[in-house]
Amino acid sequence: MAPRPVALNRGAMIRGWPGRSAALALAAFLLAPLIAILWRAGGFGSLSTADWPALRFTLLQAVLSALCSAALAVPVARALARRRFGLRGAYIALMGAPFILPVIVAVIGFIAVFGRAGLLNSGLALIGVAPVSIYGLHGVVLAHVFFNLPLSVRLILQGWQAIPAERFRLVALLGADSASAQRLLEWPMLRQVLPGVIAVVFAICLTSFAVALTLGGGPRATTIELAIYQAFRFDFDLGRAASLSLVQFALVTLAGLAALKFGTLGGPGAGFDRPVARWDLTGRGLRLADALWLGLAALFLLGPLAAVIARGLTGLTHLGAAVWQAAMVSLALALAATGLTLILALTIATARRGWVELVGMAPLAASPLVLGTGLFLLIHPLARPADWALVVTLTVNAAMALPFALRILTPVIAGIETDYGRLADQLNLQGWTRLRWLILPRARPALGFAAGLTAALSMGDLGVITLFADPERATLPLMVWRLMGAYQMQAAAGAALLLLILSFALFALFDLGGRRHADP
Amino acid sequence: MRHLAIATGLFIATSVAAETPVLQVYTYDSFNTEWGPGPAVEAAFEAECGCDLQFIAAGDGAALLSRLRLEGARGEADVVLGLDTSLIAQARDTGLFAPHQVQAEFDLPIAWEDPLFLPFDWGYFAFVGQVDGPAPTSFAALAASDAKIVIQDPRSSTPGLGLLMWVKLAYGDQAAEIWADLADNIVTVTPGWSEAYGLFLEGEADLVLSYTTSPAYHLIAEDDASKRALPFDEGHYMQVEVAAKLAATDQPELAERFLTFITSDTFQSVIPTTNWMYPAVVPSEGLPAGFETLIQPAKALLAPPDQAAALRDVALEEWRRALSR
Known part of the structure; x- marks a missing residue:
């Protein structure tokens, strides 16, 4: 019996090192560009007086956006978790769409519904109500909720689905009502999941720039990211850009630490993976409330999407060869980035260490401009940056998608380890075998969702390619951007629709593939 | 033997390519798209220079200047095309640019005297x-x-x-x-x-x-x-968009030739309906119908x-x- 604990420890160590190395590599990938910029600038620059209001606004909008997204996501996720209806699968898949749209396209879709001349105000005018303005802090928050509600819903839904059917069966056997089910099963789960969701949305909104400025209505809505932009191209003050970038890193680290402190990892307990049946939810009032939440969320998310589709239809038939070529480049990049992100995410998530996870969130804080410029400074003395455009875009896209993949996978893998880890240790399932027989099968829906999200995000991200622009090979988002810059708004709308279709197809393919036969 | 023949062929091909001088022109993104002036300008200049004109696009005018500053004197650019009047002072202070010799009668609403920066549209x-x-x-x-x-x-x-x-x-x-x-x-x-x-x-x-x-x-x-x-x-x-020769260029004659080409009818007649700006030198056939x-x-x-x-x-x-x- 004596060797047993030794073997266990070694097993734990072997499990840990790939994750630690992946996290260290990622940290180096994020820090090296910053150091290159500091080197070039000769040290940090001091912040200007205008940066403090920017910091205040950035924090305010990010906190509000995170809280609103999470608060609204809970009832929607609950309704999705406890109701079964015909188009439920499609509804869940569709929830991914706003998140994967390129910002500039989504903003125009959003304004087509909520803007001055949008559907909402046209409707209000018909019934004689004064128009509502979308521009201001509330508009920024609403737009961020539009982007992040779907992700929040999916992450929370995942938590709900991790509660084994047996628990609900037990609640029913004990004759408890839905309020007790909430208190005994659902609240503890939310307490685990919500801090992570809030932290990730907070981090996403922290680096927001185009959405915040356009919907914020003016310089009041200046964010740190815009200040970085200004430092680079207006003042060419690299030191100040580096300082601002560090502020972003610090804030995301704080958010990540808070999420680690308040959220606990660990599964809700193992079950036999039976379909969940709920006996506590038969009341008509509850059913109506769920339907209402689902309907409102669908309306809110589908409106702007429908606008994007409607605007793009005419342009879709007039796309030039260059757009199709760009689409192929983007597809290839997206698939490669997905592979890279999943490997990194799996290694980091199985390491199960706090600091490793914290590093995994850091890409959210990285300003694309700082990252791109730093990489440019690193590559330029050695090679032609344009030759590396696609490699850099691929790596940056993979790193940028990693936090999302981790947010999806980490709780699931932690749950699997708490519930089945000891059994696996007893069976001496380690390394690849453990991954192959325990983790991959049980994490399949989460893996599919993570892969889908990564693919779609890489597809739609403008990333850092503008800095490296390769004259021969543009990506599809860059193409949309160029078309818009050349008055070709109709062609741009068409290319944006193509981008939406391809991103969504990739997302749905992976996501539905992961959930097939896995979702009770 | 066949491999050897292919290898020889490749060698000859690359050495021929190496003899064609390459002119690298940094420009803003929208200049070098299929709807922009880039393709027409490239074809026309390559037809007369016996060189390979390569456009390298980097964001907009301000991003272009930042890019040149990042690269410093080690940059590959021979010519930059697309800085504008708001950037000229900063650009001059970098010391990255060399004077040009081009003489032209500009059709600008203002007098233009600048040893470094040559207007191409406005x-x-x-x-x-x-x-x-x-x-x-x-x-x-x-x-x-x-x-x-x-x-x-x-x-x-x-x-x-x-x-x-x-x-x-x-x-x-x-x-x-x-x-x-x-x-x-x-x-x-x-x-x-x-x-x-x-x-x-x-x-x-x-x-x-x-x-x-x-x-x-x-x-x-x-x-x-x-x-x-x-x-x-x-x-x-007003906005006047300018081009300039980099001091560190390894193709000074070719760069000078391209700057002269910029003021030619061929280049200037492409500008109005691709860049949607006024040409710096109105071509002999005048402005396109509609501009009046x-x-x-x-x-x-x-x-x-x-x-x-x-x-x-x-x-x-x-x-x-x-x-x-």
């Missing part, structure tokens, strides 16, 4: 709206009206910066008041021209800050005469490059304060 900023929409004739009238406008952020966009300088030159010390009065007309401020113009076309605002030549695009390319630019009594701020419909501002405004930077910082602070209230 335009006036203007508010663009629908033909049947509101038509204020000055900033004061605009501020007093309830017309809604969408503008660009001067910190991230060239037209945004142009508007900032326009108001500052027209109103001097009163610029801050004009901005305060304009605040309730501004629907929103976008990061770049594309978002603003997109919002305008969506009907989100009555007017958008763009160029006097914007209606020409709609008229000529889309056969749509419904857009117009508004003449303002204060005069219109555009407004002709009575007064051209332009800050002298050496004062532009100082003026810009003051104006930006005024703008930020007035619109943050």
Whole structure:
């Protein structure tokens, strides 16, 4: 019996090192560009007086956006978790769409519904109500909720689905009502999941720039990211850009630490993976409330999407060869980035260490401009940056998608380890075998969702390619951007629709593939 | 043997390629798209120079200058095409550029004497709206009206910066008041021209800050005469786009030849309907049909490059304060 604990420890160590190395590599990938910029600038620059209001606004909008997204996501996720209806699968898949749209396209879709001349105000005018303005802090928050509600819903839904059917069966056997089910099963789960969701949305909104400025209505809505932009191209003050970038890193680290402190990892307990049946939810009032939440969320998310589709239809038939070529480049990049992100995410998530996870969130804080410029400074003395455009875009896209993949996978893998880890240790399932027989099968829906999200995000991200622009090979988002810059708004709308279709197809393919036969 | 033959063939091919001199021209993104002037310019110049002209696109004008500064003297660029008047002073201070020898009769509303920077096109900023929409004739009238406008952020966009300088030159010390009065007309401020113009076309605002030549695009390319630019009594701020030779170029003669080519009819006749700007030297066949419909501002405004930077910082602070209230 004596060797047993030794073997266990070694097993734990072997499990840990790939994750630690992946996290260290990622940290180096994020820090090296910053150091290159500091080197070039000769040290940090001091912040200007205008940066403090920017910091205040950035924090305010990010906190509000995170809280609103999470608060609204809970009832929607609950309704999705406890109701079964015909188009439920499609509804869940569709929830991914706003998140994967390129910002500039989504903003125009959003304004087509909520803007001055949008559907909402046209409707209000018909019934004689004064128009509502979308521009201001509330508009920024609403737009961020539009982007992040779907992700929040999916992450929370995942938590709900991790509660084994047996628990609900037990609640029913004990004759408890839905309020007790909430208190005994659902609240503890939310307490685990919500801090992570809030932290990730907070981090996403922290680096927001185009959405915040356009919907914020003016310089009041200046964010740190815009200040970085200004430092680079207006003042060419690299030191100040580096300082601002560090502020972003610090804030995301704080958010990540808070999420680690308040959220606990660990599964809700193992079950036999039976379909969940709920006996506590038969009341008509509850059913109506769920339907209402689902309907409102669908309306809110589908409106702007429908606008994007409607605007793009005419342009879709007039796309030039260059757009199709760009689409192929983007597809290839997206698939490669997905592979890279999943490997990194799996290694980091199985390491199960706090600091490793914290590093995994850091890409959210990285300003694309700082990252791109730093990489440019690193590559330029050695090679032609344009030759590396696609490699850099691929790596940056993979790193940028990693936090999302981790947010999806980490709780699931932690749950699997708490519930089945000891059994696996007893069976001496380690390394690849453990991954192959325990983790991959049980994490399949989460893996599919993570892969889908990564693919779609890489597809739609403008990333850092503008800095490296390769004259021969543009990506599809860059193409949309160029078309818009050349008055070709109709062609741009068409290319944006193509981008939406391809991103969504990739997302749905992976996501539905992961959930097939896995979702009770 | 076959492998050897292929290898020899490859060797010959590469050595022939190596003899063709390469001219690398850094430009902004929209110049080198299939709708921009890039492809036509490249074909025409390559036909006469026996060289390989490569356009390398890097964002917009300001991003272009940042890129050149990042690369420093080790850069590969021979020529830069697409800096503008608001960037000239900063660009000159970098010491990265060399004087050119090109002599040309420019058709600009202002006199142009600059040893480093050679104009290739120019335009006036203007508010663009629908033909049947509101038509204020000055900033004061605009501020007093309830017309809604969408503008660009001067910190991230060239037209945004142009508007900032326009108001500052027209109103001097009163610029801050004009901005305060304009605040309730501004629907929103976008990061770049594309978002603003997109919002305008969506009907989100009555007017958008763009160029006097914007209606020409709609008229000529889309056969749509419904857009117009508004003449303002204060005069219109100008943007002159320039090219320059890098001091570190390894192809000084070829670079010089390209700069001369820029002022030729071949290059200049491509500009109006691809870049939608006025050519710096009007080609012998004149401007394309449709351009005669555009407004002709009575007064051209332009800050002298050496004062532009100082003026810009003051104006930006005024703008930020007035619109943050």
